[in-house]
Amino acid sequence: MVKNPFTPTFGVSPPLLAGRDDLIEEFAAALDDGPGASGRATIYTGARGTGKTVMLNKVQDVAKKNGWLVISETATPGFITRLATIHLPSILMDLMDQGKKRISGVTLPFGAGGATWDNPAAANIPTNFRSQLELVTDILAEYDTGVLITIDEIHYRQIDELREFGATIQHAFRDSRNVAFAAAGLSSAVSPVLNDDVLTFLRRAERYNLGRVSLSDVEQAIREPIQENGREIDAAVCTEAAQATGGYPFLIQLIGQYIWRQHPKEKTITLADVAEGVAAARRRMGALVYEPALADISSIDRTFLVAMSQDAGPSKMSDICSRLGVGTNYAGQYRLRLIEAGMIESTTYGEVDFAQPLLKEYLREHAASLATQIAADAPTSLKPNKSGKFRI
Ligand SMILES: Nc1ncnc2c1ncn2[C@@H]1O[C@H](COP(=O)(O)OP(=O)(O)O)[C@@H](O)[C@H]1O
Ligand SMILES: [Mg+2]
Known part of the structure; x- marks a missing residue:
């Protein structure tokens, strides 16, 4: 049986990310433009299910393709500690590992960054976030590459840690280090953070509100995965399904999944499949999206x-x-x-x-x-x- 290609699961990247090409290009350009490019600090906001987390997944892919290292975190308590005790040390270990090491397609010579340590585990790796980030970027600068840090679910509850994080990133930017930062959060949780006096750098970040996707982009995001997985959908039927999403990203996946499911063994998805699939998707939508949103x-x-x-x-x-x-x-x-x-x-x-x-x-x-x-x-x-x- 052919696999259902749609992925109505929070945080799981869709088969086709609809309507976000411009944003992806903006981010790729900021990496190319070098330190100082404003897009090197970017915040995506939006309601639940508008695709914030998958947007972060996407910019991570872009960074990796450009040879950057990527660290992905969520703004839950202790995220700075996790950066300083898990993520950055593990990157440093990799960078300084014995002999030659291939990182993102470049060969780093032993002792990259001027360090020659026989036993990285015992090496004197700095323990605070700022020194570690400086060391990592010093090493990566020799290879003309950098590090992207993504922080999901930015929330004003974590304002103290965000201040500390922001201060460090701000220093790195001022020193023209190859650091990029992309964050995401519900608009209502992010706004108080942006109004914080100390976090001016976040205020200056590029901010994009992820809203609805246009009908033609939605149609493409429904049609292409269906065709790539061996089935068909007529244009008019596809338009009907696309309209039912209202351009809301999560519904593209949920409706896609349910219209496929009606008769998965048939070649063509019919208007009746769409009618039944949409009704089923709507019933699921309440529990998956509205209940938690209303509880917030x-x-x-x-x-x-x-x-x-x-x-x-x-x-x-x-x-x-x-x-x-x-x-x-x-x-x-x-x-x-x-x-x-x-x-x-x-x-x-x-x-x-x-x-x-x-x-x-x-x-x-x-x-x-x-x-x-x-x-x-x-x-x-x-x-x-x-x-x-x-x-x-
Ligand atoms: N642009 C898009 N095109 C198609 N599907 C999308 C798009 N953005 C998000 N999705 C899908 O919507 C769902 C929610 O995405 P997610 O990033 O978890 O939302 P958020 O983090 O904003 O709550 C996922 O199933 C994802 O695959
Ligand atoms: Mg999310």
Whole structure:
């Protein structure tokens, strides 16, 4: 049986990364441009499932192809310690290993960087992050290559470590070292970090918000993996499937997987396969994406979303205010937070709409249980009324 090519799993690179060619080229150019290129510090933000982690995977591939070394970390507590006690020492060991050593296609002579150590394990490798990074980049500079550090899931909770990390990277940049840095995080978790006074270098980093992918790119990302794996899909059928994704990257994989699954032994994927596959993908989407996303935000944020879900199209802020019984300023704050969290977007003046394709349907289906949850921890002004009905 032919393998289903789609990969609806967080962090797993898709068979075809749709709509990100420009970003990949930007990053490759920053490596080529040399120290000082602004793209050597890049941050990708976006909502859950927009492809932040796979974007980091991609820039790692680009760096490796260019002969760079790559270190991949996540901003969970202790990441600086892990850099200093695991990643950099292991690179240094490799670089200084006995005899000749091939690293990223270049042959390093024994004693690269001026060190001649018989026993690297016993060698006097510096223990702090900054000295280690300097040593590694000194050695790599002789071979005209550098090191890329990627940090996933940047979060303001780790601000202290990020400051330390930022200070070191900033020094390396000032010394024109071959260091590149790419990070990713939810917009709402990254923004407070960027506003931190100490982290000016992060503020100057290139920041890209990974949003929706265009319909034609989505079509290609569905069609090509299908064809490469021995099956067919007609153009009109493919358009139907692509439209159902709303351009949302995670849905490209989820819908792709389910439309393939309907009749995997048939040569051609039909319109009926798409209809059934899309319905199945939608059912999975709630548990995989919306449940965790809604758990991340406050109950008032959720109330706001439920209030929006009553509208067929975009919602007027004035309607939201009256449904919630709150003033414009109050609602405005929540509007901003939800935009930041990648859940909604501002359409025209005074209106907002959902930024994710199926969130409205999900909220409508789950309004009852969400209302109970909200009622449990909402301020009195937003509690359900006497007849048990939620006010919105
Ligand atoms: N540009 C894209 N084209 C096709 N599939 C994508 C794209 N970006 C992400 N995906 C898929 O979406 C899912 C979520 O990607 P991931 O990087 O884990 O999201 P995030 O880190 O933003 O939550 C993965 O299954 C991935 O393969
Ligand atoms: Mg991720």
